[in-house]
Amino acid sequence: MKLxxxxxxxxxxxxxxxxxxxxxxxxxxxxxxDIKDNIKQNQQNNQDxxxxxxxxxLTYNNSLYQYSIQYPNEWFVDTKYSEDGFTQRGHVEDNTxxxxxxxxxxxxxxTQYNPGTxxxxxxxxxxxxxxxxxxxxxxxxxxxxxxxxxxxxxxxxNGLDAILINLTGEGVGPxxxxxxxxxxxxxxxxxSHGLDQIEAKTILETMINTFTLN
Numbered sequence: 001m002k003l004x005x006x007x008x009x010x011x012x013x014x015x016x017x018x019x020x021x022x023x024x025x026x027x028x029x030x031x032x033x034d035i036k037d038n039i040k041q042n043q044q045n046n047q048d049x050x051x052x053x054x055x056x057x058l059t060y061n062n063s064l065y066q067y068s069i070q071y072p073n074e075w076f077v078d079t080k081y082s083e084d085g086f087t088q089r090g091h092v093e094d095n096t097x098x099x100x101x102x103x104x105x106x107x108x109x110x111t112q113y114n115p116g117t118x119x120x121x122x123x124x125x126x127x128x129x130x131x132x133x134x135x136x137x138x139x140x141x142x143x144x145x146x147x148x149x150x151x152x153x154x155x156x157x158n159g160l161d162a163i164l165i166n167l168t169g170e171g172v173g174p175x176x177x178x179x180x181x182x183x184x185x186x187x188x189x190x191x192s193h194g195l196d197q198i199e200a201k202t203i204l205e206t207m208i209n210t211f212t213l214n
Contacts, residue, residue: 053206061214062100065129065187070210071104072203078103078110086131100129104207106199123193123200125207130188138163138183150176157182158212166195180208 057070064083071077079102086097103110104125113122132141138161139154151166162182175194178201182189191208193200 054210057210059210060102060104062102063214065100065189066214067189068210068212068214069207071125071207075104075106075203076108078105078108086129097131098128099131100127102127104203123197123203125200125204126190126192128190128192130190131186132183132188134186137161138181138188141183141188142181157208160184160213178204180204182211184213 054070056073058073058077059068059070060077060079061068062082064085081099081101084099084101086099088096089098090096104127106121106123107113107119110118110122110124113119136144142152142163142165147165148168149165150168151164153164155162155164157180160182162180165179165181166176167179168176175196177192178195180189180191182191189211191204191211193204195201
């Protein structure tokens with residue numbers, strides 16, 4: 001009996017020693033504070049880098065759809081249809097209303113080109129705004145259009161729910177496109193570029209972070 005008690009006490013002592021060691025290995029309050037400070041500093045550095053990258057960019061403001069976005073000062077913006085209201089497009093039964101068509105590019109008047117005459121270094125970013133049910137989420141909207149895709153990522157852009165996707169197949173055309181869908185009220189802002197346009201990809205990644213509602 002005495003031997004059993006001794007064994008039990010020995011096991012408890014070992015267990016308590018292990019717990020004490022584990023507690024001693026927990027990060028201190030100062031260490032946790034340092035980690036939080038480092039994360040905050042990294043976030044600030046990223047914001048500073050983005051601000052520096054766009055310091056000389058131009059700003060486009062749309063009064064009808066009440067948004068603003070920055071774009072490179074050496075690029076051009078085609079606003080011919082940017083302030084046009086929603087119109088019904090496609091099949092009548094689809095009840096699809098779109099508007100606000102805008103193009104940013106390193107060339108002026110890009111609508112003059114077709115695939116056979118476009119400059120080899122042509123880069124373009126497109127915006128199309130779609131009218132939707134205010135109650136629908138951006139993911140629910142995307143699921144309703146039944147496009148094929150190779151990438152799907154839920155993101156947030158300046159506090160707005162959005163998704164980033166690569167669209168392929170029927171309904172897109174022969175070339176895959178990279179798309180940002182941003183939801184605000186009864187609008188879906190659809191920004192896109194061709195996946196083969198590397199510069200446009202980099203430009204839009206920065207542009208999209210300057211997108212704000214007025």
